[in-house]
Amino acid sequence: xxxxxxxxxxxxxxxxxxxxxxxxxxxxxxxxxxxxxxxxxxxxxxxxxxxxxxxxxxxxxxxxxxxxxxxxxxxxxxxxxxxxxxxxxxxxxx
Amino acid sequence: xxxxxxxxxxxxxxxxxxxxxxxxxxxxxxxxxxxxxxxxxxxxxxxxxxxxxxxxxxxxxxxxxxxxxxxxxxxxxxxxxxxxxxxxxxxxxxxxxxxxxxxxxxxxxxxxxxxxxxxxxxxxxxxxxxxxxxxxxxxxxxxxxxxxxxxxxxxxxxxxxxxxxxxxxxxxxxxxxxxxxxxxxxxxxxxxxxxxxxxxxxxxxxxxxxxxxxxxxxxxxxxxxxxxxxxxxxxxxxxxxxxxxxxxxxxxxxxxxxxxxxxxxxxxxxxxxxxxxxxxxxxxxxxxxxxxxxxxxxxxxxxxxxxxxxxxxxxxxxxxxxxxxxxxxxxxxxxxxxxxxxxxxxxxxxxxxxxxxxxxxxxxxxxxxxxxxxxxxxxxxxxxxxxxxxxxxxxxxxxxxxxxxxxxxxxxxxx
Numbered sequence: 001x002x003x004x005x006x007x008x009x010x011x012x013x014x015x016x017x018x019x020x021x022x023x024x025x026x027x028x029x030x031x032x033x034x035x036x037x038x039x040x041x042x043x044x045x046x047x048x049x050x051x052x053x054x055x056x057x058x059x060x061x062x063x064x065x066x067x068x069x070x071x072x073x074x075x076x077x078x079x080x081x082x083x084x085x086x087x088x089x090x091x092x093x094x
Numbered sequence: 095x096x097x098x099x100x101x102x103x104x105x106x107x108x109x110x111x112x113x114x115x116x117x118x119x120x121x122x123x124x125x126x127x128x129x130x131x132x133x134x135x136x137x138x139x140x141x142x143x144x145x146x147x148x149x150x151x152x153x154x155x156x157x158x159x160x161x162x163x164x165x166x167x168x169x170x171x172x173x174x175x176x177x178x179x180x181x182x183x184x185x186x187x188x189x190x191x192x193x194x195x196x197x198x199x200x201x202x203x204x205x206x207x208x209x210x211x212x213x214x215x216x217x218x219x220x221x222x223x224x225x226x227x228x229x230x231x232x233x234x235x236x237x238x239x240x241x242x243x244x245x246x247x248x249x250x251x252x253x254x255x256x257x258x259x260x261x262x263x264x265x266x267x268x269x270x271x272x273x274x275x276x277x278x279x280x281x282x283x284x285x286x287x288x289x290x291x292x293x294x295x296x297x298x299x300x301x302x303x304x305x306x307x308x309x310x311x312x313x314x315x316x317x318x319x320x321x322x323x324x325x326x327x328x329x330x331x332x333x334x335x336x337x338x339x340x341x342x343x344x345x346x347x348x349x350x351x352x353x354x355x356x357x358x359x360x361x362x363x364x365x366x367x368x369x370x371x372x373x374x375x376x377x378x379x380x381x382x383x384x385x386x387x388x389x390x391x392x393x394x395x396x397x398x399x400x401x402x403x404x405x406x407x408x409x410x411x412x413x414x415x416x417x418x419x420x421x422x423x424x425x426x427x428x429x430x431x432x433x434x435x436x437x438x439x440x441x442x443x444x445x446x447x448x449x450x451x452x453x454x455x456x457x458x459x460x461x462x463x464x465x466x467x468x469x470x471x472x473x474x475x476x477x478x479x480x481x482x483x484x485x486x487x488x489x490x491x492x493x494x495x496x497x498x499x500x501x502x503x504x505x506x507x508x509x
Contacts, residue, residue, distance in 0.1 A: 001403050015404040019394040021348075040494035044346035044437055048335035050397045073349070073397045 005081050006059040007067050020056035022046045023068045024088045050074060052091045056084065097201050116282060117289035122296050125322035126154045128476055129314050130329060131301050131337060133157025135166040135277075135462065136454050137329040138284035139469020140476070141293040147470070148477035151292035156316060158300040162281030165331050165461060168399070168431035170354050170376060170388050172367055173463040174211050174272035175236050178227060181487040182440060182501050183234035188484055189467030190271060196466060202283030204275045205381065211272035211367040212246065215264040220371070224267040231269070241266045252363060252419045260415045261372045272367060274378050274386075280465055304341050304448075311341075311450040326451045327476045329468075332397065332432025334455035343447045345455065346437060346493045350391040351430040352459050353401035355409065357423045359383030364417075373412030384426060387413055391433065391459065401430035433459050438498035443468065443485040444475045452476050453490070 002014040028034040028042050047053065053073050058066045070079040070089065080089065095101055095114060105112060128144060130137045133155045144150040155161075173193050175186035197204050215221040224240060231238035243263050247255045255263045289295055296318075305313040305320070314321045328337050332349045360383050367378040377387035389409040392402050406428065414421050434455045436442065441464065442456040454472040457464055471482035481489055492498055 013404075014393060014402070017393075036494050036496075040496070041344075044493040045344045046346065046348060048345070048348050048395065049339075050333070050336050050349075053395065055395075071394075073395055076396065076398060076402075 002076050002078070004057065004059075004069070004078060006062055006065065007081060007083070008063045008065050009059060012059070012062060016059060016061040018058045018060040020058055020066065023054045023056045023084075052079065054088060054091065097203075116286040117295050120294045120296075122154070122299065122316075122318050122321065123294065124319075126294070127152040127323070128325040128327065129153070129321055129323045130155045130327045131314070132164075132329040132331070133161035133285075133295060133297065134164050134329065134331060135162065135281055135284065135465035136331075136457075136468045136472065137327070138162075138281055138288055138295075139465050140327055140329060140454065140472045141295075141469075142284045142288040142291070143470045143473035144477060145288060145291035145293055148473060150477055153292075154294040154296055154321065155288070156299045156301055156314070156321075157295070157297045160297050161285050161295060162278055165431035165433065166277055166281045166465070168354060168429050169277055169462045170378065170386050171274045171277045171380075171462060172211065172272070172376065172378065173206070173275050174269055174367075175463075176211065176213070176227070176231055176238065176267070176269045176272065177234075177236075177501060178230050179499050179501060180234050181499050183231065183236050185467055185471075185484050185488070186464060187234070187236050188470075189464050192466030192470065193275060193463075194271075196275075196280070196283070200283035200287050202279060202286060204279045204283055206273065206275045207381070208271050208273040209366050209378075210268050210270045211369060212241065212250075212266040212268045213369045213371065214246075214261075214266045216261045216370070216372040217264060221264045224265060228267045231267075236269065237271050238267055238269055241268055249366060250364065250368065252417055253368075254416060254418055261370065268366075274367060274380075277462060280462075284465075284469070301337065301340070304451075306341065306448055309447075309449055311448055324450050325476055327454065327472060328446075328452065329454040329472065331434050331455065331457065331461060334434050334453065338446070338453070341446070341448050341451060345442070345453075345490075347434045347442075347455060348395050348436075349397055349432050350394075350435050351396045351398060351401050352388065352391050352433045353405055353409070353428060353430045354386065354388040355406070355425060356380075356427045357385040357420075358426050360385065360423065368416070370412065370416055373415055375409060375412035375416065377413060377417075385413075385420065385423065391435070392430070397432055399430050399432060401428065433457070433461075435459075437493075439501040440499040441468065441485075441488050442490050443472050444481045444489040446490065456488075
């Protein structure tokens with residue numbers, strides 16, 4: 001069982017949370033002038049690294065808060081938990 | 095040597111000393127007409143159909159570990175074609191038809207057992223939905239019928255069909271031609287015939303990079319040297335994004351672990367394949383007597399082939415809600431495979447942004463049933479540089495055009 005540290009509630013079991021996918025994706029603007037290629041990329045194409053991923057999580061069965069996490073997709077180790085509006089951290093490939 | 099009763103008896107007289115290795119272990123050559131990355135079911139089938147249907151035999155399969163050691167050896171071995179949309183039904187029914195003739199085609203017993211697959215309805219609304227799926231399947235030319243609770247109880251005596259059950263049984267849609275096949279035998283059968291036709295199966299050979307010149311593939315870099323080639327086929331399931339990144343493009347794929355479980359062997363207790371959308375559980379009994387079952391994906395993306403505990407608990411709870419009598423059964427093994435999940439639960443077969451490089455991925459949790467058709471159509475794409483008619487709706491372009499084939503609802507379990 002993975003423990004995730006909610007910024008508000010503290011460390012809780014993984015099944016209280018919901019993963020919200022890759023973080024820091026910006027909607028292309030203005031959307032009316034966006035090509036199909038760029039729009040398709042925005043909707044469907046995602047980073048899927050074997051290693052460190054930057055992703056959104058929500059403490060769905062707790063306080064309901066959204067936050068960001070950097071996590072290792074091989075070891076499941078959580079490297080950092082940070083605010084949803086904070087800028088994307090530099091990722092140490094180690 | 096052909097596997098036959100005659101050869102078995104003949105070899106019996108001389109102590110079975112002349113059986114050759116099922117596939118050879120050749121030295122890696124400097125160049126090939128085509129290189130397939132991934133020695134799972136899809137990669138092996140692709141190489142076999144390249145050689146058989148397209149006369150392309152100067153082909154290498156590069157496998158990081160050993161053949162059939164990934165998801166091909168880590169699934170619940172279900173084969174079926176109970177899909178909703180015409181494109182999917184045509185594709186998967188072609189796959190099932192190839193499976194029906196595969197033991198003869200490969201001269202290798204894949205132990206196909208068409209014992210039927212039931213998808214349960216647990217409410218009035220479920221019942222309406224399975225009737226709709228049944229109608230769609232019949233319109234698509236796939237066998238399907240709806241069973242009443244009484245008919246289900248006759249076929250599965252230990253299923254809890256009482257009205258007091260946590261998930262009461264309202265009916266089921268059944269595809270009688272669906273069933274299970276021996277997963278390892280599918281990999282080994284394809285490997286043996288591909289090897290016989292001249293394909294080089296190179297195990298323990300991880301790909302480390304590509305040489306691409308002006309958008310065109312030139313060579314594959316591996317741990318055992320550089321291989322020149324004009325055509326590369328990628329069939330690496332959960333690791334598709336990793337290989338794509340080496341080649342400099344992205345995919346609409348997310349990798350999740352899917353667990354499967356095997357119990358200790360029991361006397362015959364279940365002679366069909368059962369899928370319960372409400373509990374997420376699918377279960378069958380292997381020829382050895384083990385219950386083979388699984389349910390939903392793990393909760394977050396992962397490349398760890400082990401799986402986590404919350405999904406294990408949910409799966410077991412779901413199984414026992416359906417079959418209370420299995421509560422004393424002990425579990426024997428658990429494992430996880432890394433699945434290449436796409437938004438519409440439909441595969442990607444065909445071109446990539448790199449010229450001469452093709453991809454076969456996006457099978458998600460259901461790649462095993464698609465091995466024959468996946469290999470067949472992927473071989474066509476590689477040989478002719480154009481999608482096979484059955485695979486035309488399943489190109490990478492659909493994520494730009496928006497023409498998705500959203501099979502999530504009809505796949506049985508909402509992954």
